[in-house]
Amino acid sequence: MKNQITPQPFVKWVGGKRSLINELIKRLPKNFNSYYEPFIGGGALFFSLCNKLEKAILIDKNLELVITYNAIKKQPKKLIERLKQHARNHSETHYYFVRQNKPTSPLDIAARFLYLNKTCFNGLYRVNKSGGFNVPIGKYSNPNIVQESNILACHKALDVAEIKYGDFSHVEPQKQDFAYFDPPYHPTSEASFTAYTKDNFMESDQIRLRDYIVKLHRKGVYIMLSNSSTEFIRDLYKAKYFNHHEVFAPRYINCKPGERGKVSELLITNY
Numbered sequence: 068m069k070n071q072i073t074p075q076p077f078v079k080w081v082g083g084k085r086s087l088i089n090e091l092i093k094r095l096p097k098n099f100n101s102y103y104e105p106f107i108g109g110g111a112l113f114f115s116l117c118n119k120l121e122k123a124i125l126i127d128k129n130l131e132l133v134i135t136y137n138a139i140k141k142q143p144k145k146l147i148e149r150l151k152q153h154a155r156n157h158s159e160t161h162y163y164f165v166r167q168n169k170p171t172s173p174l175d176i177a178a179r180f181l182y183l184n185k186t187c188f189n190g191l192y193r194v195n196k197s198g199g200f201n202v203p204i205g206k207y208s209n210p211n212i213v214q215e216s217n218i219l220a221c222h223k224a225l226d227v228a229e230i231k232y233g234d235f236s237h238v239e240p241q242k243q244d245f246a247y248f249d250p251p252y253h254p255t256s257e258a259s260f261t262a263y264t265k266d267n268f269m270e271s272d273q274i275r276l277r278d279y280i281v282k283l284h285r286k287g288v289y290i291m292l293s294n295s296s297t298e299f300i301r302d303l304y305k306a307k308y309f310n311h312h313e314v315f316a317p318r319y320i321n322c323k324p325g326e327r328g329k330v331s332e333l334l335i336t337n338y
């Protein structure tokens with residue numbers, strides 16, 4: 068048996084599943100072969116399962132996030148050195164200088180990505196039309212920028228993982244593999260936050276995802292999907308072989324303070 072590790076997601080990520088982990092774990096299939104997570108984000112479910120996985124394929128359309136996963140997998144110590152440098156230099160001037168200037172080497176891109184994530188307002192990731200990160204500095208007196216032991220734990224967890232950049236449809240789970248889908252949610256109101264990348268995830272993408280999931284279902288892949296509990300989503304997954312579970316999760320990113328708090332989300336499984 069492998070040595071047990073307890074990594075936590077190394078980024079703060081909007082829509083992160085930490086608060087729903089127990090609800091997800093309760094509903095996993097009993098046995099499966101490889102693990103697929105095509106909207107990996109902060110990877111809360113992957114990191115909580117990592118001790119049990121033999122093989123994982125992770126994919127996301129946020130290129131800087133994918134570069135960071137790969138840096139943690141391949142060069143964690145060099146990455147930690149660069150983070151220590153950012154931590155020593157941290158100030159408002161340094162933040163805006165780093166935000167303005169995109170490096171070109173993968174290690175520097177990863178260190179910049181983590182530094183901005185740990186020091187920006189609410190750990191948001193938001194880019195303008197040309198892909199420039201535009202979140203202002205957060206109000207932290209002593210942000211925890213390096214998190215060395217967690218990066219090393221994530222490095223170990225990623226030993227079993229292959230991390231790819233691209234659209235969710237660029238992976239091919241096979242019979243008896245398990246795929247967990249946590250796409251940008253269908254908005255419950257116009258103010259909901261769904262702009263994770265330059266390209267918004269539209270209703271046409273939700274339909275494309277459903278069609279892809281139906282194809283995997285026919286192949287014998289175990290599927291679990293998180294989404295908001297809207298009529299549109301319930302209707303997309305109304306086929307008899309989909310089971311709907313309502314779960315409650317705290318959600319904080321919403322422009323209207325009155326709409327913050329516990330909301331019902333949908334978990335859909337085909338087993």
Ligand SMILES: C[S@@+](CC[C@H](N)C(=O)[O-])C[C@H]1O[C@@H](n2cnc3c(N)ncnc32)[C@H](O)[C@@H]1O
Nearest residue numbers: 082083084106108109110111128234235249263
């Ligand atoms: C709700 S978040 C996932 C949160 C994750 N489960 C966690 O625990 O942090 C959705 C993710 O989907 C990614 N994404 C958006 N459009 C995508 C696409 N077409 N294909 C793959 N990933 C996409 C975003 O970059 C974002 O990381």
